[in-house]
Amino acid sequence: MDSIRERVLDKYSARVYKNRKDHVITLDSDKPNAVAANTRAIPGIITQRGCCYAGCKGVVLGPIKDALIITHGPIGCGFYTWGTRRNKAFADEVDGERAESYIEYCLSTDMQEPDIVFGGEKKLKAAITDAVELFHPAAVFICSTCPVGLIGDDIHAIAKWAEKEYNIKCIGFSCEGYKGVSQSAGHHIANNQLIRYVIGVGDKEPVKKFSVNILGEYNIGGDGWEIEKLLKRCGIEIVSVIPGGGSYRDIKNAHLAALNLVQCHRSINYVADMMLDKYGIDWIKVNFIGIESCKQSLRSVGEYFGDEGLKARIEEVIADEVMNIEEDLAFLKGKLKGKTAALYVGGSRSHHYQMLLKDFGMKTVLAGYEFAHRDDYEGREVIPDIKPDADSKNIESIEVQPDPKYFRVLLTEEQREALKEKGILLNDYPGMLKDMEDGAIICDDLNHYETEEFLKILKPDVFFSGIKDKFVVQKSGILSRQMHSYDYSGPYAGFRGAITFGNDLFMGLSVPAWSYIKAPWKRVPNIAGSIGGEK
Amino acid sequence: MKKTNIEPLVNMNVNPCKMCMPMGAVTAFYGIEKCISILHGSQGCSTYIRRHMATHYNEPVDIASSSLTEQGTVYGGERNLIKGLNNLIRLYHPEVVGVATTCLAETIGEDLPRMIHNFYEEYPEYKEIKIIPVNSPGYGGTQFEGYFRALHSILENVDLQTEKNEKINVILSPMSPKDVRFIRNSFRLFGLDAIIFPDLSDNLDGGFSDKYERLPQKGTSLKDISLMGGAKVTIEISNLNMADSPGRFLEKNYHVPYERINLPAGIRDIDRLYEVLSAISGRPVMESVKEERSRYMDAMVDAHKYNGEGRAVIFGEPDFILATVRLCAENGIFPVVCASGSVNGDLKDIVEKEIEEMAECYHIDRYEIMDDVDFKKIESLAKELKANILIGNSDGRRMEEELKIPLIRRGFPIHDRAGGQRLATLGYEGALQFLDEITNGILSKKETTFRTIIFKEYYKEKDCPEAKIMEYQDFAKAKREELERKTKNHPCFGDCGNGFARIHLPVAPKCNIQCNYCVRKFDCPNESRPGVTSTVLTPMEALEKYKAVKEKVPNLTVVGIAGPGDALANFEETKGTLELIREYDKEVTFCLSTNGLMLPNYANELCDLGVSHVTVTMNAADISIGAQIYKYANYNGMKLEGESAAAVLMANQLSGLRMLVARGIICKVNIVAIKGINDAHIPEIVKQVKDIGCFMTNIMPCIQVKGSAFENLPTICNKELNELRNKCSGTMKQMYHCRQCRADAIGTLDQDISIQFAGCNGIKGKDNKAEAFYRFAVASKSGIIIDQHFGHAKEFYIYEYRQKNVNFIEKRSIHKYCEGFEECGDQENKIQQIMKAIEDCDGVIALRTGEAPKKQMESKGIKVISTYDIIEEAIKKAAVAML
Structure with missing residues (x-):
């Protein structure tokens, strides 16, 4: 039925084929488009996925700048997460002084053989003592790597001990690499602990009438700053950003905001859901990547608060931002229109960036997620249909109760109905597929081998992915743009960001190097003249 | 004293300077032809390592994972690994597969060889594919160890042929693809058939080609590896002489001769590489290489100043x-x-x-x-x-x-x-x-x-105010007046018996010349003449003594250092004493007497120390006469005798005096009148020093001392003496009131009260435990930490512990305690010198101390402590232990 899929999966053994075929589909709006997702990666096939620790320490916790993160384990894992995601952060000014930021640090208990044999708890305690003396942090996060869970070090007991001993916030994250099937497990574990121990601890009320948290924004290339700027221009207060460029100091007050804006659904939806249950805070899925998406996201916020003044300011900001980029946008559209793209990124960028590509008239031929769940593809309506398996059951899912002190409901049922009629979805995400056109290919957990095969068949003009696949793409003569780090560039969010993105793309496609790939002696010689004595 | 915190953070690594073992293992496998590796563990390990390698090498890096999940950790990961191997081989068609473990696999105790065995059983069609296991727990070492462990494992697992061949094994420490290419080309240049192991130069620095190969196509082939057992020689390129290196392994198990050379980065090591290449190949070093060397040499010279x-x-x-x-x-x-x-x-x-x-x-x-x-x-x-x-x-x-x-x-x-x-x-x-x-x-x-640095360093606005002539004149006048006053109030330089008192501090025991009339004694309260003292003081003790005396003798105006040896032969002590006293008393006059041998060396420093009055004993201005008076002089480590001793001494006395006079120091010259030797020559001496600009001379009689060379010479009588003085008074001012005092004299010239102050030197007795006072000698290079071996110490830091306080007293040089090459020539005596230098201490603290000196010191009641610690901490601990 699906010739491209069959060609790509052709080399697999029957068993692997059987597994993989449900992860690869060609979109067809006449049929139900189900994508198998969040299942175990196949051993030996070079998956691009990372581990639970990567999702917890590397992704969700890493960007929280004033939390001191100690990796409890042998040296490798700590080292490999040291400054490798290009999330940006600047130390805040608090009361006129520079607040602490540990974003450039990598702390590890550097476990050695004896620690594995005799247990590492003593060393961890001593490390916390050292850390407290050296840095005086307000919060210490302990992240476990594989061996810790196996040898049974009780990091949670040690966290409790540290809280008592040093009067700091100390939280254990049991995010051993082998848990779950991808980074996604780590997101969940981090989300759980943030709800349990961080959000709700503070009591600093927002000053302004309209206040939000930005959830699941990682401030890659400064995206978060651009988004904050937009919202602030509209007169909206940002209570906290979780986690990009954010801080423990702010996140502990997150429960006092009026609304949650969810940028990356996959990595933070647990926090959003639990805040809804515990504090009654609604969330709306936003996307600040892409010009039209940006407009829509800002307008949704305006509609949610329903304030005419706010809505007017939002329109004014949109008009102003659009006016500033109109000329550039027209130019870039002219250059980029009709180009094709493939996207393979984590759990939401593959969706977000399609919206931006559409702004330029580009076409997506392949999109896939590294560690998404089915709801990220098909929308949250499929959640009841997802059968829990052994791996997902291993990750703790916590039930929260309404908080007696802080639970509040902002909208009446009538207001909710009215929003629904306006097409504003509350506490819901419809998924990526609905924004895509028939004929595009969806591939979950796209591995190294399949990447190569797809590139050969689809020959997209540009492939958006990460550093691991970057060089395969480039060696195939195709432009690669890194969506995890933006290759030092950014921000890509917001209106101005869209232009930066478009410029980078145009620059990449028009680099002279591509034109020299074929050496002259491989082409038909066209030298005028003669050789030797010939006339 | 500067304090540094030397406590290392042993429990937490802050910003690591290392990676884990699997990283090194897979790097090594990237140097093997048609090889792909799989990590047995969580998939994050592969992903992280791929990410790091890809960013560095700018190349695709394919490393598979057995993707262990929670289930695998409980029931063992064998199924995952076997499935992984199967899938990997199916897609990549490798000839070699490297399987490296991770923290996870090692912690659950996975048995790789058994799993690989089971894999071959299950998939016999893959038996031609070489699967190589490496145990590389992340906690077992760094990437450096992981790399070598993988190389080792390859050699252990590939069937090596023992039949001799003409190949050269070249085993490489981790290096960049560029450097690997250089090594490879160097062997080629000499026509040598080298097996570069591992050769990652192409796989991790590939070109742009029409067809992308997902399996590394270059590198050391399995066939070549199998020939390594019969190679002519192994050249291992590493600066470390590792007992279990791959080269050693081949030598031990396959008798392949082994030669290690350093990584050829420094010129010596590059030269060595070519020396070895030339020797093995029998070819001379090429002109092109020589040209490269000459350019390198030229660049070294060009850049040396930077x-x-x-x-x-x-x-x-x-x-x-x-x-x-x-x-x-x-x-x-x-x-x-x-x-x-x-x-x-x-x-x-x-x-x-x-x-x-x-x-x-x-x-x-x-x-x-x-x-x-x-x-x-x-x-x-x-x-x-x-x-x-x-x-x-x-x-x-x-x-x-x-x-x-x-x-x-x-x-x-x-x-x-x-x-x-x-x-x-x-x-x-x-x-x-x-x-x-x-x-x-x-x-x-x-x-x-x-520019900025130099400007800031040398040109400071505040340092260059316009010179004010008047002020300078005022200043010079004040200086002159102060000097005149000090001279007037000096019991020796001033008028006879002016009623002012002086103190001689006996801090200078050693002498650098031997006069034929002199015998120095250190503990004789009953004899009174120069060269005699009842005790020798350290600078600290001298200060204490001065404080005690000053309190009781208000008319004390002068501090003099007059031996018992020569003040300048003990310059550190002299200097230390004067500095300490000047800190305590800004006013007191500093006076010093010396034989003048070392005067040119220290004249300027004496002025800087605030010495205003100097006496030089000069007994001859003629070399042949001098040779009769001086037996020898120890000068700059040479022992001079006879006329050469006299010549050097005289020359230094005169030039030293000139330097002092030029800086406004009041100089007196003492002349010991020795009947029949220099008495007729004295007016000539006086004339010479007058010409230099000295203030006065003091002609004094030679005292016959038992045991001295001149003990039997006749004494000059007072009448003869005064005639001499009168004769010379026409030339310059003469001193008539000299009492030829002891080196520890105190009081006015006529009333030596030194005996009253015997014992007032700050030493309250070693046995006084209640006071808890100890003196320690500390061997230290840094001056912060005890980091030196006793026998290696060229100097000791002297500290005192007093009622829980630790004070630095002084630095003592060992060679200062050596009185000439006779004593210091041989090593045997070194310990003796050290002992001499520190015999007043209660304890010695050093990094380590040999058995012999330890015994010797303990026999003298000096406690020996071996430790590595901050000096002050160590002293506190030692003192507490000694209490």
């Missing part, structure tokens, strides 16, 4: 450090910090051997060589030791930013620059590129800052 200022921090893998240290040392770049994240016991010794001499020559007294260290430590050391260039991988970039010192990027990983895989360090051309970068790093910092 490099000479280099203070480098070198960090990374042990081999990288060692190679770079040699390159730096050859170019005058001093490695102040060498730091490896790996644990390596040999690193320190090798580096130390390399730079010890240089440190001495450059007067660099502190450098640090450390293994098992993190960037926090490296950064603090870089700052402390004032480094101006950093050399190592890109993880040093935070340090570069923080300290604003250029980082020359080499090694692995390079994540913030393009082309990490093409960085060259080896061969004349590669090393020259490396050297140029280092030089330019030093220069780039200099070029942008040197």
Whole structure:
């Protein structure tokens, strides 16, 4: 039925084929488009996925700048997460002084053989003592790597001990690499602990009438700053950003905001859901990547608060931002229109960036997620249909109760109905597929081998992915743009960001190097003249 | 005293300078042809390592994972690994598969060989594929160890043929693809058929081709590896002499001759490489290579003046450090910090051997060589030791930013620059590129800052106010008046019996000449003449004594140092005493007497110390007469006798006096009148010193001392003496009231009250436990930590412990206690000298002390303590233990 899929999966053994075929589909709006997702990666096939620790320490916790993160384990894992995601952060000014930021640090208990044999708890305690003396942090996060869970070090007991001993916030994250099937497990574990121990601890009320948290924004290339700027221009207060460029100091007050804006659904939806249950805070899925998406996201916020003044300011900001980029946008559209793209990124960028590509008239031929769940593809309506398996059951899912002190409901049922009629979805995400056109290919957990095969068949003009696949793409003569780090560039969010993105793309496609790939002696010689004595 | 916190952070690594073992293992496998590796563990390990390698090498890096999940950790990961191997082989068609373990697999105790065996059983169709297991727990070592472990494992698992062949095994320490290519080409150049093991040069630095090959197509082939057992020789390129290196393995098990050479980065090591290549091939070194060498040499000379200022921090893998240290040392770049994240016991010794001499020559007294260290430590050391260039991988970039010192990027990983895989360090051309970068790093910092620095250093507005003539004249006048007053109030220089008192502090026991009339005695309260004292004081004791005397003798105006030996033969003590007293009393007159042998050396310093009155004893102005008076002189380590002793002494006396007079010091010359020897010659001496500008002379009678060479000469009588003085008074001012005092005299000239103050020297007795007073001698290079062996100490720091306080007293040089080459010539006596230097101490604290000196000291009641600690802490602990 699906010739491209069959060609790509052709080399697999029957068993692997059987597994993989449900992860690869060609979109067809006449049929139900189900994508198998969040299942175990196949051993030996070079998956691009990372581990639970990567999702917890590397992704969700890493960007929280004033939390001191100690990796409890042998040296490798700590080292490999040291400054490798290009999330940006600047130390805040608090009361006129520079607040602490540990974003450039990598702390590890550097476990050695004896620690594995005799247990590492003593060393961890001593490390916390050292850390407290050296840095005086307000919060210490302990992240476990594989061996810790196996040898049974009780990091949670040690966290409790540290809280008592040093009067700091100390939280254990049991995010051993082998848990779950991808980074996604780590997101969940981090989300759980943030709800349990961080959000709700503070009591600093927002000053302004309209206040939000930005959830699941990682401030890659400064995206978060651009988004904050937009919202602030509209007169909206940002209570906290979780986690990009954010801080423990702010996140502990997150429960006092009026609304949650969810940028990356996959990595933070647990926090959003639990805040809804515990504090009654609604969330709306936003996307600040892409010009039209940006407009829509800002307008949704305006509609949610329903304030005419706010809505007017939002329109004014949109008009102003659009006016500033109109000329550039027209130019870039002219250059980029009709180009094709493939996207393979984590759990939401593959969706977000399609919206931006559409702004330029580009076409997506392949999109896939590294560690998404089915709801990220098909929308949250499929959640009841997802059968829990052994791996997902291993990750703790916590039930929260309404908080007696802080639970509040902002909208009446009538207001909710009215929003629904306006097409504003509350506490819901419809998924990526609905924004895509028939004929595009969806591939979950796209591995190294399949990447190569797809590139050969689809020959997209540009492939958006990460550093691991970057060089395969480039060696195939195709432009690669890194969506995890933006290759030092950014921000890509917001209106101005869209232009930066478009410029980078145009620059990449028009680099002279591509034109020299074929050496002259491989082409038909066209030298005028003669050789030797010939006339 | 400066205090430094030397407590290392043993429990937490802050910004690691190392990676884990699997990283090294898969790097090694990338040098094998048609090989792909799989990590047995969580998939994050592969992903992280791929991410790091891809960023460095700018190449696709394919490493599979057995993707262990919670289930695998409980029931064992064999199924995952077998499935993984099957899938991997199916898609990649490798000839070799490297299987490396991770923390997870090792912690649950996975048995790789058994699993591989089971895999072959289950998939017999893959039996031709070589699967090589490596045990590489992340906690077992760093990437450096992982790399060698993989090489070892390959040799153990491939069937090596023992039949002899003409191949040369070349085993490489971790190096960049560029450097591997250089080594490979060098062997080719000499027509040698080398097996480069491993050869990652193409697989991790490939070109752009029409067809993308997912399986590494280049590298050491399995066939070549199998020939390694019968090769002609193994050349191992590493600065470390590892007992279990791959080369040693081949030597031990296959009898392949083994030769290790250093990484050819420094000129000595590159020369060695070509020497070896030429020897094995029997071919002379090519002209082109010689030209490269000459260019390298030329560049070394061209850049030496910039490099000479280099203070480098070198960090990374042990081999990288060692190679770079040699390159730096050859170019005058001093490695102040060498730091490896790996644990390596040999690193320190090798580096130390390399730079010890240089440190001495450059007067660099502190450098640090450390293994098992993190960037926090490296950064603090870089700052402390004032480094101006950093050399190592890109993880040093935070340090570069923080300290604003250029980082020359080499090694692995390079994540913030393009082309990490093409960085060259080896061969004349590669090393020259490396050297140029280092030089330019030093220069780039200099070029942008040197004007400002020089301006700030030398031109300070506040330092150059317009000179005010009047003020200077006033100042000179005040100085002159002060000097006149001091001279008037000096019991010797002033008028006879002016009623002012002086104190002679006997801090200078040694003498550097032997006069035929003199015998020095140290404990004789009953004899009174120069050269005699009842005790010798240390500077600290002298201060205490001065304080005690000053309190009781208000008319005390002068502090003199008059032996019992020669004040300048004990200059450290003299200086120490004067400094201490000047700090306590700004006013008191400093007076000093000397034989003048060392006067030119110290004249200026004496002026700076505030000495205003100096007496030089000068008994002859004629060499032949002098030769009769002086038996010998110990001068700058030479023993001079007869006329040469007299000549040097006289010349130094006269030039020293000229220097003093030029700086306004009041000089008196003492002349010992020795009947029949110099009595007729004295007016000539007086005339000469008058011409120099001395203030007065003091002609005094020679006292016959039993045991001296002149004991039987007749004495000059008072009448003859006064006639002489009168005769000379026409030439210059004469002293008539000399009492020829002891070296520890106190009081006015007519009333020596020194006996009243015997014991007032600050020593309250060693047995007084309630006071808890101890004196310690400490052996230390740094002056902060006890870090020196007793026998190696050239000087000791003397500390006193008193009622829980630790005070630094002075530094004592051993050779100062050596009274001439006769005593100090041989090693045997060295311990004796040390003993002499510290015999007044209650304890000696050193890093270690030999058995013999320990016994000797303990026999003298000196306690010997061996420790490594901050000095003050060690003293406190020792004192508490001694209580």
